[in-house]
Amino acid sequence: MMIRPGAEMHFQTLNEAIRSTPDTDVMIENCLGQRYIGAGLSGKTIVINGTPGNALGAYLDGCTIHVHGNSQEATGDTMNEGTIYVHGNAGDATGYAMRGGKIFIEGNSGYRTGIHMKAFQEKVPVLVVGGITGSFLGEYQAGGYIIVLDLNHQSIEKNCNFVGTGMHGGKIFLRTEKLPPNLPKQILASQATKEDLKEIKPFIHEFCEAFGREEQEILDSSFYVLTPNSNNPYKQLYTRNQC
Amino acid sequence: MMSQNILHKEGEVRIPSGCAISGIFSKSGKKVNGREIIKSIATMHDRSNGLGGGFAGYGIYPQYPDAYAFHVFYNDEDSKARCEKFLERHFDVINLSKIPTRKVAAITDEPLIWRYFVTPLHIKLMQSQLSEEEFTKRCVIHINTQLDGAYVFSSGKNMGVFKAVGFPEDVGEFYRLEEYDAYSWTAHGRYPTNTPGWWGGAHPFDLLGLSIVHNGEISSYDANRRYIEMFGYKCNLLTDTEVITYIIDYLANEKKLTMEEVASVIAAPFWSTIERMPQKQREQLTYLRNTFASLLITGPFSILVGFEGGMMALNDRLKLRSMVVGEKDDTDMVYIASEECAIRVIEPRVDRVWSPKGGEPVIVRLNPDAKV
Numbered sequence: 001m002m003i004r005p006g007a008e009m010h011f012q013t014l015n016e017a018i019r020s021t022p023d024t025d026v027m028i029e030n031c032l033g034q035r036y037i038g039a040g041l042s043g044k045t046i047v048i049n050g051t052p053g054n055a056l057g058a059y060l061d062g063c064t065i066h067v068h069g070n071s072q073e074a075t076g077d078t079m080n081e082g083t084i085y086v087h088g089n090a091g092d093a094t095g096y097a098m099r100g101g102k103i104f105i106e107g108n109s110g111y112r113t114g115i116h117m118k119a120f121q122e123k124v125p126v127l128v129v130g131g132i133t134g135s136f137l138g139e140y141q142a143g144g145y146i147i148v149l150d151l152n153h154q155s156i157e158k159n160c161n162f163v164g165t166g167m168h169g170g171k172i173f174l175r176t177e178k179l180p181p182n183l184p185k186q187i188l189a190s191q192a193t194k195e196d197l198k199e200i201k202p203f204i205h206e207f208c209e210a211f212g213r214e215e216q217e218i219l220d221s222s223f224y225v226l227t228p229n230s231n232n233p234y235k236q237l238y239t240r241n242q243c
Numbered sequence: 244m245m246s247q248n249i250l251h252k253e254g255e256v257r258i259p260s261g262c263a264i265s266g267i268f269s270k271s272g273k274k275v276n277g278r279e280i281i282k283s284i285a286t287m288h289d290r291s292n293g294l295g296g297g298f299a300g301y302g303i304y305p306q307y308p309d310a311y312a313f314h315v316f317y318n319d320e321d322s323k324a325r326c327e328k329f330l331e332r333h334f335d336v337i338n339l340s341k342i343p344t345r346k347v348a349a350i351t352d353e354p355l356i357w358r359y360f361v362t363p364l365h366i367k368l369m370q371s372q373l374s375e376e377e378f379t380k381r382c383v384i385h386i387n388t389q390l391d392g393a394y395v396f397s398s399g400k401n402m403g404v405f406k407a408v409g410f411p412e413d414v415g416e417f418y419r420l421e422e423y424d425a426y427s428w429t430a431h432g433r434y435p436t437n438t439p440g441w442w443g444g445a446h447p448f449d450l451l452g453l454s455i456v457h458n459g460e461i462s463s464y465d466a467n468r469r470y471i472e473m474f475g476y477k478c479n480l481l482t483d484t485e486v487i488t489y490i491i492d493y494l495a496n497e498k499k500l501t502m503e504e505v506a507s508v509i510a511a512p513f514w515s516t517i518e519r520m521p522q523k524q525r526e527q528l529t530y531l532r533n534t535f536a537s538l539l540i541t542g543p544f545s546i547l548v549g550f551e552g553g554m555m556a557l558n559d560r561l562k563l564r565s566m567v568v569g570e571k572d573d574t575d576m577v578y579i580a581s582e583e584c585a586i587r588v589i590e591p592r593v594d595r596v597w598s599p600k601g602g603e604p605v606i607v608r609l610n611p612d613a614k615v
Binding site: 032053089091110 | 561598
């Protein structure tokens with residue numbers, strides 16, 4: 001199915017058309033701000049040319065979405081399964097509370113990327129950003145992988161303030177020579193080892209396949225890995241807890 | 244407090260809730276028709292709830308470039324007569340007329356809406372020993388606080404605010420915005436947080452050509468209000484956008500800070516960030532934070548500040564609201580909006596689209612050779 005929403009079509013009409021078509025391949029041309037595209041859907045491939053609105057792929061449950069353009073705020077909000085590729089930049093709060101599936105951003109992503117990401121048993125979400133992100137990367141992260149590659153050398157160290165604020169689970173990988181300042185004391189940051197990089201190799205591979213990048217070149221660079229420093233890093237933050 | 248035509252005044256009812264903002268700026272001074280800004284803000288329809296919409300256009304009254312253009316809401320003929328008497332006592336009224344509107348089904352309960360092109364009476368101005376700006380500002384504040392049923396919602400030179408309760412696209416239709424051309428436009432779609440919408444409470448807020456559209460909810464309202472009221476401003480609307488307007492007017496026009504400095508006061512960097520700066524910058528920012536501590540605005544906001552010959556976009560320092568900037572080089576155009584789609588709809592081929600950081604002001608001005 002091919003559909004041209006332009007600016008006039010309301011998101012409800014567009015999403016109803018996507019949901020009700022028996023076609024598994026959906027092409028959206030000239031998309032202009034329609035929200036919630038693919039919300040809760042599974043089993044379709046959606047290609048979007050233009051600018052999808054907020055909460056693209058919210059609660060996504062197993063589709064593949066390609067965006068040729070930039071996505072706005074909260075891409076993949078609370079998604080459960082599937083893959084979103086953005087051939088461009090993403091707005092703030094990309095991967096907000098995602099609990100499964102993968103998001104690949106070719107360019108930059110905004111503030112609070114990966115906020116509230118979580119994991120449970122076999123559900124481990126993955127978010128890879130080719131460029132850099134805004135501040136508060138991985139805020140309150142509870143699980144999954146956030147990987148920031150800075151392929152255009154814009155400097156993670158200078159742009160990403162307050163990384164991992166409130167983080168208590170999961171891992172953040174930063175491809176950088178120098179750690180950003182202001183890391184909270186509940187975060188452990190160390191140079192990634194070969195073993196660490198083995199964990200993320202398949203995700204880097206998938207990113208490179210999607211955006212035509214050289215995998216080995218990326219893996220050969222300096223990475224830092226950030227994790228919470230204990231199982232209960234904020235035990236003493238507000239009150240003295242006995243346990 | 245002025246009486247109002249609506250059931251509840253601002254502040255009597257709390258409505259928890261987003262908003263939409265959009266701006267178009269032509270650095271070359273080329274005039275852009277009002278239809279364009281309507282198209283942009285309408286794309287973000289779902290960010291507003293129909294309780295307020297408005298526009299500010301700069302360069303729209305080239306026939307009276309040196310007169311203050313007062314746009315006034317009146318509750319009734321009596322309030323109009325009282326206000327006009329006041330205006331005649333203080334100003335030379337060069338031209339007065341109803342602001343042309345058209346009937347739009349979605350816009351109801353309109354007040355009387357009048358426009359006056361005025362200049363301060365020479366003798367009054369001399370007696371007051373004030374500057375022309377200060378004199379006019381005090382008159383506007385006097386009308387808005389003392390003259391029941393009259394509200395001056397636009398008072399700049401060669402610019403004008405058009406606002407109402409309704410969705411912004413309906414408000415634009417109502418005010419026949421297609422009849423105006425501006426080098427700079429800002430627009431707002433309101434989704435009131437805390438207060439029910441009324442005509443005066445819609446955005447933009449304006450004081451002598453300094454206009455603000457605002458998406459957010461500031462948590463420092465009372466601290467800011469108490470401080471700014473010491474300098475003669477009266478926050479009588481109980482909305483946070485009003486206090487932002489007075490803060491920027493005070494810092495930029497009274498204290499003569501640059502717009503960059505104003506941004507460093509209201510969206511100051513964290514002390515921990517300031518500590519890591521080079522000495523000169525650190526000293527300057529420490530000075531500004533200490534001197535104007537009470538004017539730090541906290542809580543989420545993205546604002547567009549319109550002023551004569553320029554526009555500033557600013558996010559709160561934590562960047563709790565979305566805002567993107569689009570630039571088109573060959574036409575010297577800058578577009579700023581809450582969402583990228585609102586830029587793409589009027590200019591699909593922008594050269595760059597980017598998001599400013601929290602507290603990082605984006606200031607655009609007319610080129611030196613621009614004619615407006």
